[in-house]
Amino acid sequence: MPIDEDAWTVSVNSIIARVIMKDTFKAICRCEWGLFPPRLSGKRPNTMPQTLPVMRRIWRSIFPAPMRPTTPSDRRRFLRRNLILHFRPATVNERTLKFTLSWGMGGMAATLILLQLATGMLLKFVYVPTAGDAYASIQTLVTDVPFGRLVRNLHHWCANLLVPITLLHMLRVFFTGAFHGVRQFNWIIGLMLIVLVLAANLTGYLLPYDQLAYWAVTVIAGMLAFIPGVGGTLQQAFGIDSAAGSGSLAFFYSLHTAVVPILMVVLMAFHFWRIRKAGGLVDPPAGMAPEDEMPKRIAVVPHLLAREASLALLLTTVVLLFSIVVDAPFTAPANPGLSPNPVRAPWYFAGLQELLLHLHPALAVSVVPLAVAIFLVCIPYLSYPRTTEGVWFASASGKVQSMIAATATVLVIPVLVLVDARIVKALPWRMPPLLRDGVLPLSLLSILIVGLTWTLRKRFRADLNETVQSLFVALVSAMLVLTLVGMFFRGAFMQLAWPV
Amino acid sequence: MTCRPHLPVAENGQPIENSSRRSLLSGLWLTLGGLVLAEIVWLVGSFLKPFKSDRGANAVPVTIDAGPADRFAPKTVTAFPRGRFYLVCLADGGFLALSRRCTHLGCTVPWDAEKGQFACPCHASIFDIRGDVIHSPAPRALDIFAVSIENNRVKVNISQPIRRSTFQNHQVVYP
Numbered sequence: 001m002p003i004d005e006d007a008w009t010v011s012v013n014s015i016i017a018r019v020i021m022k023d024t025f026k027a028i029c030r031c032e033w034g035l036f037p038p039r040l041s042g043k044r045p046n047t048m049p050q051t052l053p054v055m056r057r058i059w060r061s062i063f064p065a066p067m068r069p070t071t072p073s074d075r076r077r078f079l080r081r082n083l084i085l086h087f088r089p090a091t092v093n094e095r096t097l098k099f100t101l102s103w104g105m106g107g108m109a110a111t112l113i114l115l116q117l118a119t120g121m122l123l124k125f126v127y128v129p130t131a132g133d134a135y136a137s138i139q140t141l142v143t144d145v146p147f148g149r150l151v152r153n154l155h156h157w158c159a160n161l162l163v164p165i166t167l168l169h170m171l172r173v174f175f176t177g178a179f180h181g182v183r184q185f186n187w188i189i190g191l192m193l194i195v196l197v198l199a200a201n202l203t204g205y206l207l208p209y210d211q212l213a214y215w216a217v218t219v220i221a222g223m224l225a226f227i228p229g230v231g232g233t234l235q236q237a238f239g240i241d242s243a244a245g246s247g248s249l250a251f252f253y254s255l256h257t258a259v260v261p262i263l264m265v266v267l268m269a270f271h272f273w274r275i276r277k278a279g280g281l282v283d284p285p286a287g288m289a290p291e292d293e294m295p296k297r298i299a300v301v302p303h304l305l306a307r308e309a310s311l312a313l314l315l316t317t318v319v320l321l322f323s324i325v326v327d328a329p330f331t332a333p334a335n336p337g338l339s340p341n342p343v344r345a346p347w348y349f350a351g352l353q354e355l356l357l358h359l360h361p362a363l364a365v366s367v368v369p370l371a372v373a374i375f376l377v378c379i380p381y382l383s384y385p386r387t388t389e390g391v392w393f394a395s396a397s398g399k400v401q402s403m404i405a406a407t408a409t410v411l412v413i414p415v416l417v418l419v420d421a422r423i424v425k426a427l428p429w430r431m432p433p434l435l436r437d438g439v440l441p442l443s444l445l446s447i448l449i450v451g452l453t454w455t456l457r458k459r460f461r462a463d464l465n466e467t468v469q470s471l472f473v474a475l476v477s478a479m480l481v482l483t484l485v486g487m488f489f490r491g492a493f494m495q496l497a498w499p500v
Numbered sequence: 501m502t503c504r505p506h507l508p509v510a511e512n513g514q515p516i517e518n519s520s521r522r523s524l525l526s527g528l529w530l531t532l533g534g535l536v537l538a539e540i541v542w543l544v545g546s547f548l549k550p551f552k553s554d555r556g557a558n559a560v561p562v563t564i565d566a567g568p569a570d571r572f573a574p575k576t577v578t579a580f581p582r583g584r585f586y587l588v589c590l591a592d593g594g595f596l597a598l599s600r601r602c603t604h605l606g607c608t609v610p611w612d613a614e615k616g617q618f619a620c621p622c623h624a625s626i627f628d629i630r631g632d633v634i635h636s637p638a639p640r641a642l643d644i645f646a647v648s649i650e651n652n653r654v655k656v657n658i659s660q661p662i663r664r665s666t667f668q669n670h671q672v673v674y675p
Contacts, residue, residue, distance in 0.1 A: 215607060219622060222605030251548070337581045339607045341621040357623045357637060361604060421624070425636050430666075433639040494624040 075301045085305070087272040091297040092280035092304055101176065101390075102281055104311045105169035110268065111312040112162045115319070116200075117261060119155040127207065129253035134209035135333045142330070149327065156328030158319055159201050163348040166197050174472060177388030177465075178282035179380040186274040187380045189267055196264045198348070203256035205346055209249065214334030215343045217248055219356075226361040284390035342494045350486030351479045357486075357494060358420050360438035367442065372475065379472070385463050398466040401456050405470040408452060409477040416444075417485055421496050449474070566654040569595070569675040577611045577629065583658045585645050586611060586618075588629055594672035597656040598631045599643035609642070618642065630667040640665045647673040 052060070065081035066074055079085045095101070126145055128137040141148040170190060173179060179187040202220075206213040275281070331340070345353040356364050393399035424436065449471065456462045456470055491497030564583040572578060572589040579586055579600070588596040598618075602609050607622035617634065618627040626635035631642035643661035647654060652675060664671065 215622065218607060219605045222607075337584075337608060339610070339621045341610070343607060343622040353623070356605070360637065360639060362639075425624075426634070433633075433636055437636050437639075490624075493619040493621055493626075 069301065072299060075299050079301050085301070087269060087276055088300050088304070089276045089280050091299055093283045094296040094298045096281035096283050097298070097304060097307065099307075103168070103172055104308075105165055105172055107308045107311055108315050109162060109165050109169055111315050112158045112165060112319075113264065113268065115158050115316065116155060116162070117265075119151050119158070120257065120261070122151050123155060124257055129207070129249050131209060131249055131334075134207060134249060138208045138330065150323055153323035153326065153328045154319060155204075157323050157326070159204060160346075160348070161319065162197055163201060166194050170194060171476065173282075174379070174469075175393055176282050177391055177394065180384070180387040180389050182278045183274070183282070183389075184380040186271060186278070188377060189271045189274065191376055193264065193267050193271060196260055196267065200256060200260045200264070201346070201348065203252040203260065206252045207249070207256060208330065209334050210331040211334055211340050212329075212331050212346075214336065215339055216345065217252075219343075219345075221248075223356075223361065223365045226365045228362060228366055282390045341492055342490060344490070345486070347483065347487050351483035354417070354482040354486035354490075358417070358425075358437070359441060360434050360436075362434065363438040363442060375471070375475070379468060382464060382468060384465050384468075386465060388465050394465045394469050397460055397462070398469055401460055401462055401466050401470050402473040404456070405452060405473045406477045409474045410481055412448065413478050413481040414485065416441075417482075418496070562657060562659045564656045564658055566656055569649055569652050569654050572654070575616075575629070577613070579611065580656070583645075583656060585656060585658060587647075587654065587656065588631075590630065590672060592672075592674075594674045595647050595649070595654055596630065596672055597645040597647045597658075599645065599661045601643065601661070602638060603633075603640050603642060604638040632667045641667055644671055649673060649675050 063081070065078045067078075069075040069078040076090050079088065079090055123141070126137055126141045126148065128134055138152070141152055143149075173187065173190065202216070206217055344350070355368065359368065388394040388398075393402055420441065424440075427436065452470065452474060453467055456467060460466070462470065488499040489496055491500075564580060566578070566580065566587050572587065572595070574589055574593055575591050577586050577588050584600055586598045586600055588598055590596060600608050602620040602622065602625055604620065604623050604625050607620050609618040609620045609625075609627065611617075612619050616629055618629075618631070620626070620638065623637055624635065625633065625638035627638070627642050628634050631644065633639075633641055641664055643663055645661060646657040648657070649655070654675075
């Protein structure tokens with residue numbers, strides 16, 4: 001039976017239309033500097049006089065736009081003719097250039113990631129990802145390779161700085177309401193990038209195969225086993241069992257040097273492009289801003305670019321100087337028979353470790369992360385009564401409420417930690433562990449959260465914007481307190497102790 | 501560059517309705533796409549599975565001879581690093597082979613002879629000499645290995661750790 005060609009075309013087309021996101025497709029088709037570069041002011045951009053010297057012609061064929069643009073139209077052309085810069089808008093609102101709007105956090109994160117890519121590529125040439133040779137290869141790197149120690153230090157300290165910078169960037173975005181409207185999905189991309197940054201740090205500190213690495217793999221393998229339903233299978237599939245060997249090292253090495261960085265670069269491009277589509281950084285919508293000044297658009301090249309470049313250079317200098325002076329830690333080689341005492345996670349996971357000290361593992365690896373993830377993902381998609389774009393802390397009252405939420409959390413969490421460690425955990429009578437370490441603390445936490453929300457609603461007539469903000473503040477402060485407790489108030493055998 | 505489908509048109513200018521065939525074909529395409537996706541997932545999964553862990557290299561014998569039973573004094577704990585267990589001689593002379601792996605997240609628990617307890621350096625769990633939890637977060641008592649006493653020699657089978665929720669008397673082996 002002959003196949004109806006039209007029907008084929010129709011079905012193929014409908015699938016294509018469904019698969020390719022409509023907006024993306026349209027944007028590519030329409031984008032004047034996308035598939036079909038426009039003729040700028042009637043001239044072909046690539047035609048050049050044949051009389052130019054050869055070197056100059058080669059240069060012009062690579063960089064068609066003038067390198068030092070002077071006129072406004074040249075500057076726009078410079079931006080559009082540059083692969084990297086064209087992720088940026090051509091003009092931005094002048095007010096958004098103010099440093100205290102963004103604190104340069106996003107730009108700093110991007111700079112650090114670029115530094116990580118550069119130093120990581122160098123390290124990859126020296127490092128050997130097998131259980132037998134990994135530790136020795138780091139020793140070789142530090143002692144024999146010229147500037148090996150510096151490159152390793154840079155990679156280590158940039159990674160350590162990247163975590164607080166990305167988290168602060170998230171806080172800034174949240175507190176200026178830069179997740180409403182067109183920026184909704186960019187918040188999600190940002191969350192994915194934070195997860196990738198943490199994944200990069202985690203997989204990275206496993207690679208030296210020292211004591212820290214070995215026991216971290218062991219603990220992670222233990223955590224996987226507690227994921228309800230799929231835990232055992234997952235643990236086997238990832239090849240990380242109680243005896244962390246070459247199999248798991250190879251697994252984490254491929255994650256760290258291929259999967260995570262590639263995903264990160266792709267998502268970063270997506271992240272920047274969405275900012276461009278949103279017209280630059282967040283700014284109060286018309287009507288909310290002071291009326292006397294009309295927002296003025298200003299060229300990204302050179303105004304924004306110069307600011308970003310100088311901040312990037314400054315940051316690079318700072319981490320370079322720091323890496324010259326301070327060495328990255330390198331503990332004893334992995335020893336399966338002897339856990340160090342105490343086994344401390346790196347500081348950015350100290351809060352999670354503290355959580356594991358208190359909650360039943362089955363809940364600590366499933367219910368808690370799931371609840372936090374759902375809350376964070378839902379933040380931009382709730383139906384808010386108003387947009388808070390460009391308004392710090394949603395409102396003056398929102399600021400007060402956030403302070404109250406933070407203070408309450410900072411006061412309550414240490415008490416809970418103390419009561420749990422000293423009284424609940426050492427209860428003489430028997431109680432099912434899932435009830436004592438799981439259901440009981442989580443119920444108490446839920447009651448506290450509901451109580452906080454109810455109080456703020458009653459006392460301040462908080463709207464949804466302010467309530468979500470208070471909950472977010474409570475979450476962040478709780479994690480901060482737990483991190484501090486884990487970093488400074490845990491001694492031998494991870495028992496509570498005063499810092500020495 | 502538009503992807504608007506050219507709908508077949510009848511002589512009177514109305515589009516011909518062939519929606520059933522169209523939906524069948526798109527259904528087929530979707531099924532094929534799903535199959536391809538499943539294949540890729542399976543492929544990725546099989547790549548993630550590592551070359552089997554290097555357990556063969558440092559294989560340990562399944563049964564470990566811990567020595568004569570009268571060598572162990574009551575209320576003592578002896579570590580056997582090769583077998584990854586502690587041989588515990590209880591106050592009444594009974595034997596118990598405890599896995600050194602914390603039941604919380606798998607760290608190695610050292611024996612603290614002064615306090616008479618196993619304390620985990622990772623997440624603050626504490627176990628008594630019988631392996632029972634006296635301070636959570638560990639959800640259950642330390643795993644045990646099967647102990648047998650032949651000709652007054654203590655032998656421990658370390659092929660498979662035995663899970664248990666708490667200590668029970670029948671787990672103890674007497675000479």
